[in-house]
Amino acid sequence: xxxxxxxxxxxxxxxxxxxxxxxxxxxxxxxxxxxxxxxxxxxxxxxxxxxxxxxxxxxxxxxxxxxxxxxxxxxxxxxxxxxxxxxxxxxxxxxxxxxxxxxxxxxxxxxxxxxxxxxxxxxxxxxxxxxxxxxxxxxxxxxxxxxxxxxxxxxxxxxxxxxxxxxxxxxxxxxxxxxxxxxxxxxxxxxxxxxxxxxxxxxxxxxxxxxxxxxxxxxxxxxxxxxxxxxxxxxxxxxxxxxxxxxxxxxxxxxxxxxxxxxxxxxxxxxxxxxxxxxxxxxxxxxxxxxxxxxxxxxxxxxxxxxxxxxxxxxxxxxxxxxxxxxxxxxxxxxxxxxxxxxxxxxxxxxxxxxxxxxxxxxxxxxxxxxxxxxxxxxxxxxxxxxxxxxxxxxxxxxxxxxxxxxxxxxxxxxxxxxxxxxxxxxxxxxxxxxxxxxxxxxxxxxxxxxxxxxxxxxxxxxxxxxxxxxxxxxxxxxxxxxxxxxxxxxxxxxxxxxxxxxxxxxxxxxxxxxxxxxxxxxxxxxxxxxxxxxxxxxxxxxxxxxxxxxxxxxxxxxxxxxxxxxxxxxxxxxxxxxxxxxxxxxxxxxxxxxxxxxxxxxxxxxxxxxxxxxxxxxxxxxxxxxxxxxxxxxxxxxxxxxxxxxxxxxxxxxxxxxxxxxxxxxxxxxxxxxxxxxxxxxxxxxxxxxxxxxxxxxxxxxxxxxxxxxxxxxxxxxxxxxxxxxxxxxxxxxxxxxxxxxxxxxxxxxxxxxxxxxxxxxxxxxxxxxxxxxxxxxxxxxxxxxxxxxxxxxxxxxxxxxxxxxxxxxxxxxxxxxxxxxxxxxxxxxxxxxxxxxxxxxxxxxxxxxxxxxxxxxxxxxxxxxxxxxxxxxxxxxxxxxxxxxxxxxx
Ligand SMILES: *[C@@H]1O[C@H](CO)[C@@H](O)[C@H](O)[C@H]1NC(C)=O
Ligand SMILES: *[C@@H]1O[C@H](CO)[C@@H](O)[C@H](O)[C@H]1NC(C)=O
Ligand SMILES: *[C@@H]1O[C@H](CO)[C@@H](O)[C@H](O)[C@H]1NC(C)=O
Ligand SMILES: *[C@@H]1O[C@H](CO)[C@@H](O)[C@H](O)[C@H]1NC(C)=O
Ligand SMILES: *[C@@H]1O[C@H](CO)[C@@H](O)[C@H](O)[C@H]1NC(C)=O
Ligand SMILES: *[C@@H]1O[C@H](CO)[C@@H](O)[C@H](O)[C@H]1NC(C)=O
Ligand SMILES: *[C@@H]1O[C@H](CO)[C@@H](O)[C@H](O)[C@H]1NC(C)=O
Ligand SMILES: *[C@@H]1O[C@H](CO)[C@@H](O)[C@H](O)[C@H]1NC(C)=O
Ligand SMILES: *[C@@H]1O[C@H](CO)[C@@H](O)[C@H](O)[C@H]1NC(C)=O
Numbered sequence: 051x052x053x054x055x056x057x058x059x060x061x062x063x064x065x066x067x068x069x070x071x072x073x074x075x076x077x078x079x080x081x082x083x084x085x086x087x088x089x090x091x092x093x094x095x096x097x098x099x100x101x102x103x104x105x106x107x108x109x110x111x112x113x114x115x116x117x118x119x120x121x122x123x124x125x126x127x128x129x130x131x132x133x134x135x136x137x138x139x140x141x142x143x144x145x146x147x148x149x150x151x152x153x154x155x156x157x158x159x160x161x162x163x164x165x166x167x168x169x170x171x172x173x174x175x176x177x178x179x180x181x182x183x184x185x186x187x188x189x190x191x192x193x194x195x196x197x198x199x200x201x202x203x204x205x206x207x208x209x210x211x212x213x214x215x216x217x218x219x220x221x222x223x224x225x226x227x228x229x230x231x232x233x234x235x236x237x238x239x240x241x242x243x244x245x246x247x248x249x250x251x252x253x254x255x256x257x258x259x260x261x262x263x264x265x266x267x268x269x270x271x272x273x274x275x276x277x278x279x280x281x282x283x284x285x286x287x288x289x290x291x292x293x294x295x296x297x298x299x300x301x302x303x304x305x306x307x308x309x310x311x312x313x314x315x316x317x318x319x320x321x322x323x324x325x326x327x328x329x330x331x332x333x334x335x336x337x338x339x340x341x342x343x344x345x346x347x348x349x350x351x352x353x354x355x356x357x358x359x360x361x362x363x364x365x366x367x368x369x370x371x372x373x374x375x376x377x378x379x380x381x382x383x384x385x386x387x388x389x390x391x392x393x394x395x396x397x398x399x400x401x402x403x404x405x406x407x408x409x410x411x412x413x414x415x416x417x418x419x420x421x422x423x424x425x426x427x428x429x430x431x432x433x434x435x436x437x438x439x440x441x442x443x444x445x446x447x448x449x450x451x452x453x454x455x456x457x458x459x460x461x462x463x464x465x466x467x468x469x470x471x472x473x474x475x476x477x478x479x480x481x482x483x484x485x486x487x488x489x490x491x492x493x494x495x496x497x498x499x500x501x502x503x504x505x506x507x508x509x510x511x512x513x514x515x516x517x518x519x520x521x522x523x524x525x526x527x528x529x530x531x532x533x534x535x536x537x538x539x540x541x542x543x544x545x546x547x548x549x550x551x552x553x554x555x556x557x558x559x560x561x562x563x564x565x566x567x568x569x570x571x572x573x574x575x576x577x578x579x580x581x582x583x584x585x586x587x588x589x590x591x592x593x594x595x596x597x598x599x600x601x602x603x604x605x606x607x608x609x610x611x612x613x614x615x616x617x618x619x620x621x622x623x624x625x626x627x628x629x630x631x632x633x634x635x636x637x638x639x640x641x642x643x644x645x646x647x648x649x650x651x652x653x654x655x656x657x658x659x660x661x662x663x664x665x666x667x668x669x670x671x672x673x674x675x676x677x678x679x680x681x682x683x684x685x686x687x688x689x690x691x692x693x694x695x696x697x698x699x700x701x702x703x704x705x706x707x708x709x710x711x712x713x714x715x716x717x718x719x720x721x722x723x724x725x726x727x728x729x730x731x732x733x734x735x736x737x738x739x740x741x742x743x744x745x746x747x748x749x750x751x752x753x754x755x756x757x758x759x760x761x762x763x764x765x766x767x768x769x770x771x772x773x774x775x776x777x778x779x780x781x782x783x784x785x786x787x788x789x790x791x792x793x794x795x796x797x798x799x800x801x802x803x804x805x806x807x808x809x810x811x812x813x814x815x816x817x818x819x820x821x822x823x824x825x826x827x828x829x830x831x832x833x834x835x836x837x838x839x840x841x842x843x844x845x846x847x848x849x850x851x852x853x854x855x856x857x858x859x860x861x862x863x864x865x866x867x868x869x870x871x872x873x874x875x876x877x878x879x880x881x882x883x884x885x886x887x888x889x890x891x892x893x894x895x896x897x898x899x900x901x902x903x904x905x906x907x908x909x910x911x912x913x914x915x916x917x918x919x920x921x922x923x924x925x926x927x928x929x930x931x932x933x934x935x936x937x938x939x940x941x942x
Pocket of ligand 5: 426427
């Protein structure tokens with residue numbers, strides 16, 4: 051009995067002893083242990099049980115731990131992995147004593163901040179998970195002791211921002227996850243120190259701004275996820291440091307812009323996800339530098355415009371998602387927009403707005419094996435459209451709108467030969483007989499014309515003048531005629547808010563056609579470009595040719611020439627400059643023509659760069675209206691300036707004393723020049739000469755003709771000339787000699803003919819004045835039947851030199867300019883004489899030849915009562931003109 055008691059006591063003591071020993075060595079009662087692993091999860095624990103010291107891996111997840119649990123681990127010096135997920139912890143426990151700990155998981159607790167003092171210096175923790183807590187705050191330097199951290203997960207917290215330099219000591223960190231927080235800005239250098247980071251996930255935050263240099267120092271990051279944020283644009287600035295990046299995902303942001311050159315610093319990118327953004331357009335340089343890109347996801351954007359060069363840089367691309375965009379004309383009208391994508395294998399264009407496929411749409415896509423064109427209402431596919439897709443196996447095509455006219459029959463055979471039928475489920479919509487029939491089952495026997503729109507009038511290229519309105523016209527018809535819609539496009543984008551007039555005209559070869567007129571009411575430079583109209587009906591879409599509209603602006607003067615008056619010998623400067631687009635060309639004219647006396651004499655200089663026009667050593671011949679014309683394709687404008695050259699009155703030649711035999715005639719000359727033309731006054735013995743029957747002035751009063759000189763005609767003749775610049779005088783003596791007896795048979799004498807040919811220079815022209823006069827004496831018995839006088843004058847021998855421009859200095863009346871003679875000539879021209887009813891009649895027959903305007907000048911020079919009846923054109927004074935003329939009597 052006592053023995054039994056003793057044994058019992060011993061047993062109890064033993065048991066107590068072992069249980070005392072067990073306190074730190076045995077698996078806790080409610081937990082499961084396997085070697086160094088203690089699993090206390092899902093045990094409704096409210097506090098940490100006694101855990102054996104040998105534990106290396108401890109799972110306390112799914113309990114109700116809420117108080118500080120630090121005491122419970124204090125002695126677990128071997129602990130390596132600790133899981134405390136799904137408890138109600140309010141703070142991070144203290145790990146100061148756990149010097150073996152490597153992995154801590156605190157997901158799904160109620161921790162609201164990361165403070166200092168949780169981790170010992172050089173903490174051994176490599177993985178720390180704090181997902182799904184309520185962390186709002188991370189104290190500055192809080193992670194400083196976690197120098198061995200490799201993975202840090204902070205997903206699903208309430209972080210709005212992170213303190214700067216937070217990761218300065220995490221040079222070993224490889225994975226950082228911050229998904230589902232509320233971070234809105236990534237400031238520059240935020241991630242400084244993360245030199246080993248390979249993966250950064252910041253999806254589902256509120257990031258709007260990524261500041262320049264935000265990822266600087268990310269030498270090793272290969273995966274960056276920024277999906278589901280509010281990023282609006284991509285710029286090069288935040289790409290610094292991403293040289294190792296191979297995968298970048300930016301789906302579900304608000305990106306509408308990708309700056310050119312953005313990718314210059316991350317040329318190793320292989321996968322780029324830009325799906326679910328707001329991209330409208332892919333330009334030639336949008337993906338520049340992405341030479342290694344393999345996968346590009348652009349699905350679910352608003353892309354409608356793809357430039358010809360858009361994909362020319364990313365030739366390594368193997369997968370391209372362009373589904374759920376607004377692509378139409380890229381495939382309908384462009385030639386080879388994807389032609390550089392020769393490595394592409396998977397190409398998704400489903401759910402776009404593609405209605406037809408042009409023959410060149412898929413040019414160059416020689417490796418594509420899978421092409422998805424579903425959810426496009428495709429009506430027509432041009433012949434050869436799939437020719438280059440030689441590796442195509444899966445063509446996904448499920449349009450129910452196919453226009454199964456003769457133009458589509460090629461598809462039937464092609465599908466049969468080339469691709470797996472089951473993916474091509476497209477059916478016909480037209481003609482009615484085959485509506486609903488799968489294309490692969492189409493028969494070739496009866497097919498008809500295409501009812502798609504046909505363009506009759508394409509818009510035309512033209513120059514449009516700025517600030518005016520411009521029109522572009524597009525006409526189309528279809529058979530059968532159906533409602534057509536017109537769309538206007540400019541530079542491969544739609545014309546925004548177009549002013550369009552549309553109408554239907556019923557007669558064009560009996561066929562109706564519809565017309566759309568695009569009106570640009572007030573043309574500005576931004577309106578230049580290539581315009582195209584796109585005509586659709588329910589059967590399909592047709593594209594017009596592109597019309598180039600260039601904008602020009604009308605020339606406008608910035609400097610106009612002004613009227614100038616100079617004296618001879620001075621320099622004339624005329625200014626003229628104009629603007630316009632294209633810049634107008636300036637040209638000059640003188641008196642509406644291109645003859646510039648100053649140019650011939652090399653006194654003129656046009657300086658286009660300075661808009662200046664010079665005449666040096668001005669002469670009276672330079673006088674006139676100078677017109678400056680500014681011309682460009684928009685039009686021409688003109689400005690005029692009058693050049694006046696003043697010249698003192700002067701005598702061309704010294705007047706000569708003359709002698710005349712009584713009864714004969716004499717011509718006194720006073721050849722003058724000056725500008726303005728001097729007023730000429732003849733004085734005889736000091737008194738002005740008035741014209742009489744015997745005294746005539748001609749050639750602008752430069753010639754005084756005295757007919758039938760009488761003795762009282764002798765005297766001093768003075769010529770006085772005056773203009774604004776002064777007055778000059780010259781004087782001669784006329785002697786009248788006694789008459790000489792001439793024996794003439796009166797009957798044979800029809801008249802005395804005196805010819806005076808005077809060569810003179812007036813103004814710019816050399817004028818030959820031929821004065822022929824004859825006196826006629828009344829003859830008895832012939833008075834009443836006085837016949838019309840007939841003077842025959844035969845000319846004309848003159849020089850070939852047809853443009854005498856200068857007055858030769860050596861010209862002498864005697865040497866060359868005066869000639870007379872009588873006699874017949876072989877070449878004869880008849881001139882009717884001037885009928886006369888006067889008994890004593892003087893006929894002046896003045897012929898004038900002026901190099902520029904012979905006839906009018908001739909009239910001016912004539913005494914008003916006479917009409918010219920002979921015109922002799924002599925063009926030079928140097929070569930003497932030879933005249934011969936005869937006079938013969940009429941019926942006398
Ligand atoms: C780092 O550890 C040291 C000592 O182990 C401690 O004093 C310090 O507060 C810790 N720092 C942080 C930020 O936890
Ligand atoms: C922490 O690590 C650094 C660098 O390795 C070392 O200089 C320092 O002494 C360590 N501190 C402790 C407390 O071990
Ligand atoms: C975009 O495409 C890539 C490549 O197929 C794919 O991995 C990714 O999930 C796509 N993104 C979205 C948001 O669908
Ligand atoms: C074509 O396929 C797409 C994608 O599978 C689908 O959403 C669409 O409804 C289909 N259209 C037709 C007409 O079957
Ligand atoms: C395609 O055709 C279907 C049926 O005709 C229509 O409901 C749908 O709106 C069309 N889609 C487009 C993008 O035009
Ligand atoms: C064309 O459209 C007009 C108005 O949109 C409609 O009244 C007319 O019936 C249509 N004609 C045809 C042939 O569809
Ligand atoms: C239709 O437009 C054309 C082209 O502008 C025009 O010539 C024609 O007069 C218009 N017809 C009607 C009925 O307005
Ligand atoms: C220039 O001269 C012309 C002709 O003499 C005259 O009609 C015009 O008004 C003048 N212009 C100016 C600006 O004086
Ligand atoms: C300028 O001069 C030219 C020729 O001289 C003439 O045809 C034109 O009408 C003039 N223009 C003006 C604006 O005076």
